[in-house]
Amino acid sequence: MANTNQTTEPQPSLNKMKLAIPDDSDKNAQTKQGLEVEVFDYSKRAQWLRAAVLGANDGLLSTASLMMGVGAVRDDVKTMILTGIAGLVAGACGMAIGEFVSVYSQYEIEVAQMKRENSIMTRNALEDKKRGLPDPLQAAVASALSFAMGAAVPLLAAAFVKDYKLRLGLVVGNVSFALLGFGGLGAVMGGAPVVKSSLRVLVGGWLAMGVTFGLTKLVSSSGM
Known part of the structure; x- marks a missing residue:
């Protein structure tokens, strides 16, 4: 005889069942949030990086080109080294002063524009916005130091070499490697290829040294 008291548990209706299905929108939001954390804003480095890279390249090219120009007409090491030192000092001072004036002018223009656009801005709010502007002194120091560092490369390459042809070859070789290094460093820090x-900087350096050497040699041979 069947047990009439036996009760059966109600089965859940399929219509009422809730499945925990992951929402793709949540995944996308989490992915986007993760990407936002990992992305670095390279524009924050733009001002001091530009000054440092330009300073180093100018130090390399201008000093090496001066030394190559003098080497086209004079084969003694003393004249070449003195020319390089003069180029280093003059170039570093010129880069620092020029960068300071340029960036400070930009700073003044942007501050004046802020004041015109925000006439009711409080003093504290204006000071906060100023902190995001480029620093003229930082740009000047970066330019001077990087120029001197770049200019030291051809000077050190030629300082202890007596042979004329070997000295010129070492200057070109060392400057070429340094140009590749500075170009690559600037690209990595700036997020560029x-x-x-690096090749663009190297070819430009070869062109500058070659033109300086050739024109100096031509002027000297003409008797001027």
Whole structure:
């Protein structure tokens, strides 16, 4: 005889069942949030990086080109080294002063624009916005130091070499490696293509040294 007291538990209706299905929108939001954390704003480095890279390249190219120009007409090491030192000092001072004046002018223009656009801005709010502007002194120091560092490369390459042809070759070789290094460093720190940037800097350096050497040699041979 069947047990009439036996009760059966109600089965859950399929219509009422809730499945924990992951929401793709949540995944996308989390992914986007993760990407936002990982992305670095390279524009924050733009001001001092630009000054440092330009200073180093100018130090390399201008000093090496001066030394190559003098080497085209004089084969003694003393004249070449003195020319390089004069180029280093003059170039570092010129880069620092020029960068300071340029960036400070930009700073003044942007501050004046802020004041015109925000006439009711409080003093504290204006000071906070000023902190985000480029620093003229930082740019000047970066330019001077990087120029001197770049200019030291050809000077050190030529300082202890007596042979004329070997000295010129070492200057060109060392400057070429330094140009590749500075170009690659600037590309990495700025998030740009490394190979393309390095080769562009290298070819420009060869062109500058070659033109200076050739024109100086031409002027000297003409008897001027």
